[in-house]
Amino acid sequence: MENLFTLSVMFAILLQVLPSCAVVVFTREPVVEVHEDAEARLSCEFKTQRDESPRIEWKKTKGTMSTSPDFVYFKEEFRKSFKDRATIKGATVILQKVTQGDAGEYRCEVSAALDDIQLGEANVTLIVLVPPHVPTCEIPSSAITGGEVEMLCSEPHGVPAVSYIWYKDKKPLAVHPLNGTYSINQHTGTLTFRSVTKADTGQYHCEARNKAGPPKSCQGTHMEIDDLNIAAIVAGAVVVCLVILLCTFFICYAHRHGFFSRHRGRSFWITQCHSTAHISSQNLHRTEDMNARYSPPPEEKQQDFKHTHSFML
Ligand SMILES: *[C@@H]1O[C@H](CO)[C@@H](O)[C@H](O)[C@H]1NC(C)=O
Ligand SMILES: *[C@@H]1O[C@H](CO)[C@@H](O)[C@H](O)[C@H]1NC(C)=O
Numbered sequence: 001m002e003n004l005f006t007l008s009v010m011f012a013i014l015l016q017v018l019p020s021c022a023v024v025v026f027t028r029e030p031v032v033e034v035h036e037d038a039e040a041r042l043s044c045e046f047k048t049q050r051d052e053s054p055r056i057e058w059k060k061t062k063g064t065m066s067t068s069p070d071f072v073y074f075k076e077e078f079r080k081s082f083k084d085r086a087t088i089k090g091a092t093v094i095l096q097k098v099t100q101g102d103a104g105e106y107r108c109e110v111s112a113a114l115d116d117i118q119l120g121e122a123n124v125t126l127i128v129l130v131p132p133h134v135p136t137c138e139i140p141s142s143a144i145t146g147g148e149v150e151m152l153c154s155e156p157h158g159v160p161a162v163s164y165i166w167y168k169d170k171k172p173l174a175v176h177p178l179n180g181t182y183s184i185n186q187h188t189g190t191l192t193f194r195s196v197t198k199a200d201t202g203q204y205h206c207e208a209r210n211k212a213g214p215p216k217s218c219q220g221t222h223m224e225i226d227d228l229n230i231a232a233i234v235a236g237a238v239v240v241c242l243v244i245l246l247c248t249f250f251i252c253y254a255h256r257h258g259f260f261s262r263h264r265g266r267s268f269w270i271t272q273c274h275s276t277a278h279i280s281s282q283n284l285h286r287t288e289d290m291n292a293r294y295s296p297p298p299e300e301k302q303q304d305f306k307h308t309h310s311f312m313l
Helices: 002-017 228-256 268-273 276-293 299-312
Strands: 024-026 031-035 040-042 045-047 055-062 070-074 086-089 092-095 104-111 119-129 136-138 142-144 149-154 163-168 182-185 190-193 202-210 213-217 221-226
Touching: 024 104, 031 040, 040 119, 070 086, 136 202, 149 163, 149 202, 163 182
Parallel strands: 024 119, 031 119, 142 221
Antiparallel strands: 024 045, 040 092, 055 070, 055 104, 086 092, 104 119, 136 149, 149 190, 163 202, 182 190, 202 213, 202 221
16 A cells, blocks of 8 residues: 555656656556456556557566567457457556466556557566466485485476475474474475484475465375385395396397307207297398399299298298
8 A cells, every 4th residue: 555655646746847748657556466267457647648549468578489579469459369358447457267377467558649659568467376286296215324314395387386395294294494414495395314223213294385375285195204124125125137138138139149049950949939030030131141042033023933932030
């Protein structure tokens, strides 16, 4: 209210001070915040000296698909998506059923052809509030004592941008702990432990908040902190698995490259395991050999050759 009063006084003073005939344009609300589906009032007021009916235009200057401004109100008509849901009172636009796509910056332009200074303008920013969605959380279910752990919480939809609160066992974690082992960034949603201890074991979850609506939480995850020796055993098991995998891979590799097929007689059972792809590739090699030795046969002969070849098989 006070701001409005100051603005009006300034406007009145401005009118007194201006020596020449000029159009003066201003807005009562340079930043408008509304919820989706609500009504938005884009205020624009003007004062002309002589011109009784100045031309009024509204453009959307930021938040458009293109880089150039979009016309909103032009030649006494609303354009495109504004057509059936906007009305104008003086120069103030009232927009119904606001969507997220309406968010952006708008400019009200008033041109009075009969005044000395003919053009005046005012900018209005429209912010469409979006309550937080359920955030996505990345919380490890286990970690090793002394290790570094980073947890992430992310909610990109909220307008204005959400801030994050981390919870351990349903109790909020202080952002600036006295002697905690962690640090929190409320704006990026990270919770970092430089060196976890057994005491950090617990159920973690995170909450996204903004002023547009109720806060939303992700499902929690229990993080267990294990000592290194247990971890070493697990790591050993992983190494053994890797070795087995590598061996298997090596045997397969040897098969593919015909290492075993040189001893066809002795290891017939292995040859049986060969994929059909391998057999046909061998045949292809044979065909190529023949083609190399003999001059390329005419089409009929090639047909014959194919028959013979399959017969040989
Ligand atoms: C409105 O915004 C434009 C940039 O988009 C700027 O050039 C202009 O000076 C602004 N007008 C007022 C009255 O603030
Ligand atoms: C901080 O650490 C000291 C010991 O170093 C301990 O006595 C105190 O209780 C701790 N404070 C909190 C809030 O954990």
